[in-house]
Amino acid sequence: MQVLSSFRKGYGIQKRLITGIKFLSTTVIDIPKADIYSFGAATSKTSPIFTDVEWQVKKGESWAVVGGNSGEKNLLFQTLLGHLRISPYPSEGLFPFLQSHQDPLSAVSIVSFTHRPRSGGNTGFYDYSARYGAVHEEDKVTLRESLYASLGVVGDPFASTEQHLTLSEQDEAIFHELADKMGLSPFMDLPIIALSNGQTRRARILKAVLRKPRVELLLLDEPLTGLDIQTRPKLLSLLHQLHQSGRPRIILGLRTHDQIPEWVTNVAVVGNRRVRVGTRECYLKGSLAIDSHNYVAGHPETHVRRTKEKKVGEVIVDMKNVRVEYSGRQVLKDITWKIRQGERWHLQGTNGSGKTTLLSMLMGDHPQSYTQTPNCYVAPDSSSSVTERHLHLFSQPRRLIPTPHLQCGSLIGVLSPEIFDAFPRRANMKVWNVISTGFDGGYVPRGTVGVGLGVRGESKRYGPAEIREFVEGGSEEEKWRFQRMAEVLEALGPRSWGREGEQERFSQKAFVDLSVGEQRMVLLMRALVARPKLVLLDEVWSGMDEEMVEAARSYLRGDGVGDDQAVVVITHWDGEMPWGDEDGLRRFRLIEGEGKEVV
Numbered sequence: 281m282q283v284l285s286s287f288r289k290g291y292g293i294q295k296r297l298i299t300g301i302k303f304l305s306t307t308v309i310d311i312p313k314a315d316i317y318s319f320g321a322a323t324s325k326t327s328p329i330f331t332d333v334e335w336q337v338k339k340g341e342s343w344a345v346v347g348g349n350s351g352e353k354n355l356l357f358q359t360l361l362g363h364l365r366i367s368p369y370p371s372e373g374l375f376p377f378l379q380s381h382q383d384p385l386s387a388v389s390i391v392s393f394t395h396r397p398r399s400g401g402n403t404g405f406y407d408y409s410a411r412y413g414a415v416h417e418e419d420k421v422t423l424r425e426s427l428y429a430s431l432g433v434v435g436d437p438f439a440s441t442e443q444h445l446t447l448s449e450q451d452e453a454i455f456h457e458l459a460d461k462m463g464l465s466p467f468m469d470l471p472i473i474a475l476s477n478g479q480t481r482r483a484r485i486l487k488a489v490l491r492k493p494r495v496e497l498l499l500l501d502e503p504l505t506g507l508d509i510q511t512r513p514k515l516l517s518l519l520h521q522l523h524q525s526g527r528p529r530i531i532l533g534l535r536t537h538d539q540i541p542e543w544v545t546n547v548a549v550v551g552n553r554r555v556r557v558g559t560r561e562c563y564l565k566g567s568l569a570i571d572s573h574n575y576v577a578g579h580p581e582t583h584v585r586r587t588k589e590k591k592v593g594e595v596i597v598d599m600k601n602v603r604v605e606y607s608g609r610q611v612l613k614d615i616t617w618k619i620r621q622g623e624r625w626h627l628q629g630t631n632g633s634g635k636t637t638l639l640s641m642l643m644g645d646h647p648q649s650y651t652q653t654p655n656c657y658v659a660p661d662s663s664s665s666v667t668e669r670h671l672h673l674f675s676q677p678r679r680l681i682p683t684p685h686l687q688c689g690s691l692i693g694v695l696s697p698e699i700f701d702a703f704p705r706r707a708n709m710k711v712w713n714v715i716s717t718g719f720d721g722g723y724v725p726r727g728t729v730g731v732g733l734g735v736r737g738e739s740k741r742y743g744p745a746e747i748r749e750f751v752e753g754g755s756e757e758e759k760w761r762f763q764r765m766a767e768v769l770e771a772l773g774p775r776s777w778g779r780e781g782e783q784e785r786f787s788q789k790a791f792v793d794l795s796v797g798e799q800r801m802v803l804l805m806r807a808l809v810a811r812p813k814l815v816l817l818d819e820v821w822s823g824m825d826e827e828m829v830e831a832a833r834s835y836l837r838g839d840g841v842g843d844d845q846a847v848v849v850i851t852h853w854d855g856e857m858p859w860g861d862e863d864g865l866r867r868f869r870l871i872e873g874e875g876k877e878v879v
C-alpha cells in the first residue's frame with residue numbers, strides 16, 4: 281500500500297503539470313538529487329540504500345546500468361519500479377515523459393535474469409525433471425498460448441487453440457516479426473517447460489515487449505547471461521531497434537566486465553551505495569569508477585593456482601551413441617564421450633543444442649538414461665549402423681544404479697539453473713542445513729548431528745552405501761564431514777567475497793533471506809562439500825557478484841576439486857571458465873545435438 285501511494289503521489293504531481301502545460305516532457309527519468317531508502321525506514325536515523333543520486337535520462341539517450349554487485353544494480357531498478365522511497369521525491373514525478381493517463385506501475389516493467397523474488401513460492405522441492413518425461417496436463421501451455429495471453433487474446437478452453445486464438449493484423453505482424461528475430465518461431469508449439477534456458481530467456485523478453493497494456497520503459501537486467509555468442513548481437517540489435525522506436529524504451533543492466541553495446545550512449549555505475557552517471561566515453565575512460573575498498577579478490581594466497589600436471593584416473597562416464605528424442609525429434613544424436621577422474625571439461629553449444637539434456641543423462645534424471653541400448657530407437661527395417669549404444673556411469677550400466685545412489689553427494693555434485701530454482705526455500709532452513717544436504721544429495725537436511733546420514737566405513741564413501749544415523753562425536757566420516765563444512769564455508773563464504781564481519785553468523789542465516797548471489801554460493805558449497813567424483817556446474821555464475829565469481833573460480837582452480845574428481849562446466853562465456861589450456865582443459869561441443877571434442 282505504501283509503495284502504491286507514494287508512487288502515485290509523485291505521479292499525481294506529474295499528471296497535474298502535464299494536464300496544465302499540454303506538452304510531453306523530453307525527460308524519461310528524473311531524480312534531481314535524492315537519497316533512496318527502503319519503505320518504512322526513518323529518514324533521519326536509517327542510512328540510505330543510495331546517497332546523493334542525481335540521474336536524468338533524456339529522450340534520445342540509451343542507458344546501461346552497470347554494477348559488479350547484482351544486488352545493488354537490482355536495487356536501482358527497484359527504485360524505478362517504485363519499490364523504494366526517493367527522498368525528496370522528484371517534483372515532476374519520476375517519469376515525466378509518461379502521458380497523463382498512463383500509470384507508471386504498469387508502464388514500467390522489469391525482466392530480470394539475476395533476481396529471484398524472495399518468497400519464490402516453493403517451500404518444497406518441485407520436480408524440475410518433469411520436463412524430460414511425459415509432460416503433465418498442467419504444464420502443457422505452449423509458448424504461443426503464453427505469448428497470446430500477453431497480447432490479451434483469450435482462448436475458449438473447450439475448443440482447439442488454433443481456431444479460437446485470433447490476433448489483429450497489426451499485432452499478428454509484430455508478433456511474427458519479433459518471434460522470428462528472436463529465433464523463437466520453431467518453438468511456438470512446444471510446451472514452455474520444454475524450452476531450453478536460452479530459449480526461455482528470449483521468450484520472457486518477447487512476452488514483456490508484446491504485453492498489453494503496452495510497456496513504455498522496459499528494464500532488462502543482464503539479458504545476455506545464458507545466451508550463446510551467436511544470439512547476443514542479434515538480441516542487442518533488436519533491442520536497439522525497439523528502443524529507438526520507443527516500443528518500448530529499454531534500459532540495460534550489465535555486469536562490470538560486459539562489453540557496453542555500441543548503441544549505449546550513457547552509463548550509470550552502481551556500487552558502494554552510490555550511483556555515478558555519465559556518458560559512454562566517461563565510463564570507458566574510467567572516470568565513473570567507484571572504489572570498493574574492502575575486497576580482497578578470491579584470497580589468492582589461499583588458493584594458489586596449480587601448475588603441476590593433472591593426473592587422469594579411471595573412466596567415470598562412458599557414453600556410446602547416446603540418443604535422446606521426443607516424438608521423433610532428436611535432441612541428442614549418438615553422442616560418444618568418455619570422462620575420466622581428474623579431467624576438466626567445458627561443455628559448449630548454442631542455446632537449444634542439448635547441453636542440459638546431456639547433463640540430465642549424466643545425472644540419471646532423464647527417463648531415457650535407462651534406455652540406452654542398441655535396439656531401443658532402431659526400427660526393425662532401419663538401416664541404422666549403430667550396433668553399440670550404452671550409458672555407463674561409475675563403471676556400471678546406468679540402469680543398474682538406483683537413482684538415489686547415483687545422486688548421493690559422493691558420486692555426483694551438481695549446481696544448475698534447474699536445481700537453483702527448484703531448491704526449497706523453507707523459512708527454517710539455514711545455510712548450514714542447505715550445504716549439509718550435499719552429503720546425501722537430497723533437498724531436506726538429514727541426520728541427527730546436522731551433516732547428513734552416515735555410511736559404514738571410509739571405503740564406502742564413493743559407493744552406494746548402507747545408511748545409518750551418526751552418533752554425536754562418532755566416526756571418522758562424521759569428523760571429515762564437519763571439516764569439509766568448515767572448509768567450504770571458509771573458501772566460499774562471505775570472507776572470500778570481501779565481507780569480513782559476517783563469516784561466523786553466515787552459516788546460521790536463513791537461506792531464503794540471502795541474496796541471489798549468496799544463495800548460488802551456498803548451493804555451490806553444497807555441490808562441492810562431499811568431494812563428489814563428478815562435479816556438474818551449469819551456468820553457475822549468473823546472479824553472483826563479481827567478487828563471488830572470482831572467489832569461486834579461484835577455489836575451483838586451487839583446492840576446491842582434486843585429481844580424483846572430474847568437472848564439467850557449462851558456460852557461454854569462455855572467460856568464465858576456471859581453467860584454461862595450461863590446466864589441460866578439454867572442450868566438448870554440441871552442434872544441433874551432435875557432439876564431439878574440439879581442440
Ligand SMILES: Nc1ncnc2c1ncn2[C@@H]1O[C@H](COP(=O)(O)OP(=O)(O)OP(=O)(O)O)[C@@H](O)[C@H]1O
Binds near residue numbers: 477
Ligand atoms: N520435452 C521436450 N519436448 C520437445 N523438445 C524438448 C523437450 N525438452 C527439451 N526439448 C528441446 O531440446 C532442445 C535442447 O534443450 P536443452 O535444454 O538441452 O538445450 P541447452 O543446450 O541446454 O540450451 P541453453 O543453452 O539454452 O540452456 C531444445 O530445443 C528444447 O526445446
